[in-house]
Amino acid sequence: MSEPRAAILVVEDEPEIRRFLRASLGAEGYRVVEAASAERGVIDAGSHKPDMAIVDLGLPDLDGVEVIRRIRAWSPMPILVLSARVQERSKIDALDAGADDYITKPFGVGELLARVRVALRHLRRSAKGSPVLIFENAKVDLEKRLALRGNEPVHLTAIEFKLLACLAKHLGLVVTHRQLLTEVWGPTHAEDTHYLRVYLKQLREKLEADPSRPRHLLTEIGIGYRLLAEER
Amino acid sequence: MPALGYSARMSGYVWAVVATAACTIAGLALRPYIDPVNIAMLYLLPVVGMALRQSRGAAVAAAVLGVLTFDFLFVPPYLSFAVDDLQYVVTFATLLAVGLVVSSLAESARREAKARAAAALDAETERLRGTLLSSISHDLRTPLAIMSGASSSLVESGERMPQAERRALAQSIFEQSRAMADVMGNVLQMTRLETGAIAIKRDWASLAEIAGAVLDRLAARLAQHRVMLELPADLPLVRVDATLIEQVFGNLLENAATHTPAGTLVRLRAAREAGEVIVSVEDFGPGLAPEDFQRVFAKFHRHSSEGAGGGIGLGLSICRAIVLLHEGRIWAEQLPGGGSAFRFSLPLEQAPSPPEAEREAA
Numbered sequence: 001m002s003e004p005r006a007a008i009l010v011v012e013d014e015p016e017i018r019r020f021l022r023a024s025l026g027a028e029g030y031r032v033v034e035a036a037s038a039e040r041g042v043i044d045a046g047s048h049k050p051d052m053a054i055v056d057l058g059l060p061d062l063d064g065v066e067v068i069r070r071i072r073a074w075s076p077m078p079i080l081v082l083s084a085r086v087q088e089r090s091k092i093d094a095l096d097a098g099a100d101d102y103i104t105k106p107f108g109v110g111e112l113l114a115r116v117r118v119a120l121r122h123l124r125r126s127a128k129g130s131p132v133l134i135f136e137n138a139k140v141d142l143e144k145r146l147a148l149r150g151n152e153p154v155h156l157t158a159i160e161f162k163l164l165a166c167l168a169k170h171l172g173l174v175v176t177h178r179q180l181l182t183e184v185w186g187p188t189h190a191e192d193t194h195y196l197r198v199y200l201k202q203l204r205e206k207l208e209a210d211p212s213r214p215r216h217l218l219t220e221i222g223i224g225y226r227l228l229a230e231e232r
Numbered sequence: 233m234p235a236l237g238y239s240a241r242m243s244g245y246v247w248a249v250v251a252t253a254a255c256t257i258a259g260l261a262l263r264p265y266i267d268p269v270n271i272a273m274l275y276l277l278p279v280v281g282m283a284l285r286q287s288r289g290a291a292v293a294a295a296v297l298g299v300l301t302f303d304f305l306f307v308p309p310y311l312s313f314a315v316d317d318l319q320y321v322v323t324f325a326t327l328l329a330v331g332l333v334v335s336s337l338a339e340s341a342r343r344e345a346k347a348r349a350a351a352a353l354d355a356e357t358e359r360l361r362g363t364l365l366s367s368i369s370h371d372l373r374t375p376l377a378i379m380s381g382a383s384s385s386l387v388e389s390g391e392r393m394p395q396a397e398r399r400a401l402a403q404s405i406f407e408q409s410r411a412m413a414d415v416m417g418n419v420l421q422m423t424r425l426e427t428g429a430i431a432i433k434r435d436w437a438s439l440a441e442i443a444g445a446v447l448d449r450l451a452a453r454l455a456q457h458r459v460m461l462e463l464p465a466d467l468p469l470v471r472v473d474a475t476l477i478e479q480v481f482g483n484l485l486e487n488a489a490t491h492t493p494a495g496t497l498v499r500l501r502a503a504r505e506a507g508e509v510i511v512s513v514e515d516f517g518p519g520l521a522p523e524d525f526q527r528v529f530a531k532f533h534r535h536s537s538e539g540a541g542g543g544i545g546l547g548l549s550i551c552r553a554i555v556l557l558h559e560g561r562i563w564a565e566q567l568p569g570g571g572s573a574f575r576f577s578l579p580l581e582q583a584p585s586p587p588e589a590e591r592e593a594a
Contacts, residue, residue, distance in 0.1 A: 088475065106409060106410070106413050108406060108410075157590050158590060159587075159590055185587070192584075192587070193435045193436050193437075194436035194469055194584045194586075194587075195587040197436055197437065197438040197441065197469055198586065198587060199587070200441070201438065201440070201441075212440060212443070212444055212461050212463065213444050213447055213448070213461075214444055214448075218445070218448070219441045219442070219444060219445040220445075221442060221445050221474050221475055221478045222433075222473075222474050222475035222478075
């Protein structure tokens with residue numbers, strides 16, 4: 001932890017949920033700013049300038065997606081969304097509106113803290129140059145456009161590199177189908193999910209030790225993909 | 233639905249006219265052989281018929297039409313409506329009375345049948361509600377009892393407990409709450425599927441990808457079994473709601489893990505057949521009793537061998553509801569070597585146009 005006192009804004013109307021978030025985030029050394037309503041959350045995001053925000057999607061006064069839009073309008077701070085299982089659709093809307101990741105209620109704090117760490121790491125690394133991604137038994141240098149499996153070079157196509165770079169930009173975070181399609185193929189292909197099915201299969205065959213049980217290029221069913229890898 | 237009622241009523245009157253006309257023709261044919269008063273009996277037939285099959289109005293119409301026709305054609309003076317004999321007034325009154333009595337009898341019989349059907353439906357609903365309540369109360373009350381016991385122990389005497397003990401209690405609260413969330417999730421999902429509250433959101437999906445994600449999600453649950461994937465590399469994409477199909481995969485795998493001994497094999501397969509893909513989860517456990525092949529998909533069905541831990545019995549009925557939403561079929565089979573197979577089909581659609589081939593710079 002190079003930033004032991006990172007400040008986290010928690011926008012959640014349920015006091016008991018705020019209580020355990022405050023307790024567990026506080027125990028990890030984070031400073032917690034609490035907002036009980038969406039309006040308050042948007043204001044606190046501006047006045048407290050936290051390092052990241054955790055936003056509940058089921059707020060009574062304003063749609064959580066709207067909170068994300070308003071924060072995103074001026075700040076790149078990582079935003080983690082808390083959603084109930086029935087809010088499948090608004091979860092995707094929240095991610096497309098700029099949220100960086102989500103966690104479904106009920107969740108364990110272990111899961112939450114892992115997401116928070118990834119989000120804060122994302123904040124610190126976004127300034128760095130293109131990384132080298134280390135897989136279980138493959139390595140990809142996105143800058144030099146080189147890929148190795150074991151010690152053998154693997155050929156990745158231009159689109160495969162682009163796709164990987166897009167996932168790597170959000171390393172450890174979920175990237176929606178729409179985001180990937182728009183960034184790699186352009187906005188006219190935003191609905192062509194089958195492109196992703198085809199290319200992710202190719203990438204897994206080239207980079208995963210067991211492509212049928214991927215450990216790096218993970219599927220978030222109905223939402224998008226998540227890349228897990230070490231970087232150097 | 234006034235329009236439907238109106239046309240149904242009209243068809244009743246049309247039938248009354250048709251039936252009376254048929255009787256008249258028969259009456260004219262029989263006239264040389266029988267008494268006019270007995271011909272009047274013929275006109276009872278359409279009245280009773282209308283009363284039984286159509287409405288009271290149609291029966292009255294048949295009575296009036298019958299008397300008028302009878303009077304006009306068979307009662308002297310012929311071809312006039314004048315009645316010079318009191319006995320024909322009695323005929324008319326009798327026809328009308330028979331029509332009214334029979335139609336009200338038929339009406340009440342119809343009402344009673346409808347009420348009985350409604351009562352049977354209520355009883356079925358009541359039975360399901362009863363099963364639901366007893367399942368829920370067991371599946372939720374046990375974890376609740378554990379959670380309130382464990383948490384109050386922590387509140388009352390946590391400070392005097394060794395740390396390992398405190399941790400174990402907290403851990404069990406966490407696990408029980410997770411189990412409860414699963415039960416609630418299943419009940420809610422079933423309710424949503426049954427009330428049509430789920431809009432299925434189809435998109436191109438890869439079954440291999442869904443399988444990979446499910447095995448990841450259920451890694452802990454399937455840790456005691458050997459899971460084997462047999463998915464052909466050229467399996468076509470399917471247009472499904474991947475979130476729902478993921479649940480089908482998951483529920484079938486969990487079902488297999490629950491009902492077979494640790495260490496046995498669970499095989500997840502898919503194969504393309506004419507116009508569809510068949511997905512199978514095969515296990516090598518004790519298999520199903522023949523009477524269970526259909527029953528397993530019913531709501532709240534639990535294997536007779538199952539104790540308390542078998543879950544609420546909604547997993548497979550959720551699978552069935554989801555597969556039906558996708559216009560597929562789902563069934564169970566006995567495997568030749570023992571063990572059982574749960575299979576479902578998903579219709580294949582015209583494949584989407586593939587991404588443009590990349591032109592590679594050398």
